[in-house]
Each structure stands twice: as C-alpha cells, then as structure tokens.
Amino acid sequence: MSFFPVVGVGVIGVLVGSVCLMSQRKSLFGALLSMEVFTLSVYIMVFSAVWFFGSLTSVCLIFLGFGVCEAALGLSVLVSLIRSTGSDYVGGLVLGHF
Template identity: 45%
Template sequence: MLMFINEIYLIMIFIMGVLVFSMKRKHLLCTLLSLEFIVLSLFYLIFIYLMNFNFEFSFLMLFLVFSVCEGALGLSILVSMVRTHGNDFFNSFNLLRC
C-alpha cells in the first residue's frame, strides 16, 4: 500500500513538472529546471518499478548517463544564448537571424 501511495505522488510530481514546463516557457533556465524535475521524477519512478519486480539496476545507469548529457547540452545552449543575446528570454532574439 505504501508503494502505491509513493507512485501516486511521483505521478503527481511528474504532472506538475510537465505543467511548469508548458506554462513557464519565457526563460530558458526555467524550462531546463522543469525538465530536470521531470527527469528526476522519472528516475525515481523507474527505480521503484525495478525494485518491485526484482530487475537489475543497469538500466538506471544508462538513464542517468542520458539525463546528464541532456543537462550538459541544455546548459551549453543556455551559456551560448546568454553570450550572444545577453539574456535567456525566448522573445528577445529572432529565430530568423541565426
């Protein structure tokens, strides 16, 4: 019963992360933080799933590697955007200008 309650909380956390991702898309930093929030909730949900069915945790290491690569790519895009345009607003730069 306790694991079922934890899974419900994790699904609610995931849904809150998706809502923040869809509503707060003015700044790139807010969207990156909400993506990391979603990744962490998915990581914990996969961990509980694998623990319940006695599977190996090698998939979690692969998942963590991809999430770290995603975070590093997002931070590099954020740094390059701040260097070229001065801020992280999506509305402040023109996509057609390159």
C-alpha cells in the same frame, strides 16, 4: 517499501514538471529546470519499479546517465544563448536577433 506511494510521488512530479514546462514561455532557464524535475520524477518511477520487481538495476544507471547528458546539453545551450544575446529570454530568438 510499498510500490504505489513511490510511483504516486513520481506521477505528481511528472505532472508538476509538465505544467511548469508548459507555463514557461519566456525564460529558457525555467524550462530547463522544469525538464529536470520531469526527468527526476520519471527516474523515481523507474527506480521504484525496478526495486519492486527486482529486475535489472543497470537500467536506472543508464537512465540517470541520459538525464545527466540532457542537463549538460541544456546548460551548454543556455550558456551559448546568454553569451550571444545577453539574456535567456526565448522571445529574442523568435524575432531573429540570434
């Protein structure tokens, strides 16, 4: 297993995730999905580096745990926003309808 193609896939995923995150201006759900793509791409890069260099493998599990916590917090914020405002549009928060 070569190191550089896997890291290249991770870099492309990070770029796609960051472009999608910057382009999401209305929906919180789309922003959370793009953040998950970003997190999984960074995980792919970390896992490939750990696999190639043969170092500590618990770093991958710790990073994956942080990714799961980030997803759970984002989902709870999304549910709270939908229950209070009725939609997941971020524009309603700027106007003070929260």
